[in-house]
Amino acid sequence: xxxxxxxxxxxxxxxxxxxxxxxxxxxxxxxxxxxxxxxxxxxxxxxxxxxxxxxxxxxxxxxxxxxxxxxxxxxxxxxxxxxxxxxxxxxxxxxxxxxxxxxxxxxxxxxxxxxxxxxxxxxxxxxxxxxxxxxxxxxxxxxxxxxxxxxxxxxxxxxxxxxxxxxxxxxxxxxxxxxxxxxxxxxxxxxxxxxxxxxxxxxxxxxxxxxxxxxxxxxxxxxxxxxxxxxxxxxxxxxxxxxxxxxxxxxxxxxxxxxxxxxxxxxxxxxxxxxxxxxxxxxxxxxxxxxxxxxxxxxxxxxxxxxxxxxxxxxxxxxxxxxxxxxxxxxxxxxxxxxxxxxxxxxxxxxxxxxxxxxxxxxxxxxxxxxxxxxxxxxxxxxxxxxxxxxxxxxxxxxxxxxxxxx
Numbered sequence: 001x002x003x004x005x006x007x008x009x010x011x012x013x014x015x016x017x018x019x020x021x022x023x024x025x026x027x028x029x030x031x032x033x034x035x036x037x038x039x040x041x042x043x044x045x046x047x048x049x050x051x052x053x054x055x056x057x058x059x060x061x062x063x064x065x066x067x068x069x070x071x072x073x074x075x076x077x078x079x080x081x082x083x084x085x086x087x088x089x090x091x092x093x094x095x096x097x098x099x100x101x102x103x104x105x106x107x108x109x110x111x112x113x114x115x116x117x118x119x120x121x122x123x124x125x126x127x128x129x130x131x132x133x134x135x136x137x138x139x140x141x142x143x144x145x146x147x148x149x150x151x152x153x154x155x156x157x158x159x160x161x162x163x164x165x166x167x168x169x170x171x172x173x174x175x176x177x178x179x180x181x182x183x184x185x186x187x188x189x190x191x192x193x194x195x196x197x198x199x200x201x202x203x204x205x206x207x208x209x210x211x212x213x214x215x216x217x218x219x220x221x222x223x224x225x226x227x228x229x230x231x232x233x234x235x236x237x238x239x240x241x242x243x244x245x246x247x248x249x250x251x252x253x254x255x256x257x258x259x260x261x262x263x264x265x266x267x268x269x270x271x272x273x274x275x276x277x278x279x280x281x282x283x284x285x286x287x288x289x290x291x292x293x294x295x296x297x298x299x300x301x302x303x304x305x306x307x308x309x310x311x312x313x314x315x316x317x318x319x320x321x322x323x324x325x326x327x328x329x330x331x332x333x334x335x336x337x338x339x340x341x342x343x344x345x346x347x348x349x350x351x352x353x354x355x356x357x358x359x360x361x362x363x364x365x366x367x368x369x370x371x372x373x374x375x376x377x378x379x380x381x382x383x384x385x386x387x388x389x390x391x392x393x394x395x396x397x398x399x400x401x402x403x404x405x406x407x
């Protein structure tokens with residue numbers, strides 16, 4: 001997840017493959033009849049990381065101490081890198097089988113990977129690249145570590161014409177108001193209290209009143225309340241489960257099903273930060289244009305990948321008009337290492353088409369060091385539901401939903 005302060009400075013079938021049971025490529029969705037894959041553009045969330053400082057809010061009470069992480073705060077874990085490698089091997093097998101990539105080392109420039117400038121996204125890109133082309137050199141591009149990259153953080157970089165009042169109004173329309181959002185997630189918030197097990201009937205989370213307001217300078221939004229505080233705690237519980245640490249902090253036992261229920265609170269955070277039409281348009285404004293260019297460039301890379309955060313992935317899904325649905329996760333709770341894959345195809349007449357998939361590993365798969373991944377076909381709003389989308393139609397839909405960049 002992007003490390004949000006309380007104030008944000010300007011989110012049809014299932015195919016499961018297992019390397020233990022069958023060649024991985026054989027389990028991907030069949031190629032559309034009569035079409036040849038010639039390009040894939042990818043937006044992926046970084047892999048499993050150690051908790052961010054303050055992600056479990058100060059004042060959160062538990063029956064027992066939280067487990068100790070050996071990986072430093074916010075860094076990609078070795079376990080997370082291993083899961084990314086499993087996903088890269090599965091992607092490679094599918095792309096080699098379809099003729100997109102060679103069996104040996106790819107031609108220089110045919111794979112382009114760019115990450116955000118945080119250490120966890122850089123490490124995620126490097127782990128993925130190493131497994132995608134083993135023994136080969138695949139550069140991973142990024143800004144200097146810590147330097148804001150407008151591609152992934154356009155609001156923080158003030159890269160769009162962001163209007164905080166318009167943003168809050170649109171978010172309120174989208175969620176029905178903060179009180180309604182909290183009320184919808186009250187069962188999950190009560191479940192979180194049971195998991196934390198502090199025994200206080202007033203709750204274990206230090207949330208104050210639920211408020212969503214424009215920031216004083218008009219370049220961000222301020223969010224307080226239980227969705228803001230509990231979402232981080234829910235995410236840390238999922239990360240420590242995926243990492244193989246004890247998932248319980250003294251309350252009720254925690255399993256994958258419980259984590260998916262708690263994940264609805266984490267997903268609710270993106271209803272505020274990235275999934276309303278206004279926020280999706282602004283959060284996607286820069287990387288969306290990059291992806292359009294990658295899809296349409298005459299001599300573009302065969303694989304063009306961006307590695308960012310859950311806010312990026314949830315914003316793109318919302319912009320294109322589909323939900324993130326994957327085994328082991330709440331709807332629209334972006335999976336660590338989860339990726340939206342936009343595949344470009346051509347037919348015998350050289351007409352271009354697009355298909356879109358969401359590729360993930362479940363928390364149980366990550367925890368078990370599994371080779372399996374899942375891919376789910378999705379449809380961009382405005383595209384055919386039963387056939388590949390013409391490239392020009394897809395690009396038009398994509399482009400017209402992006403917010404203008406600042407001049």
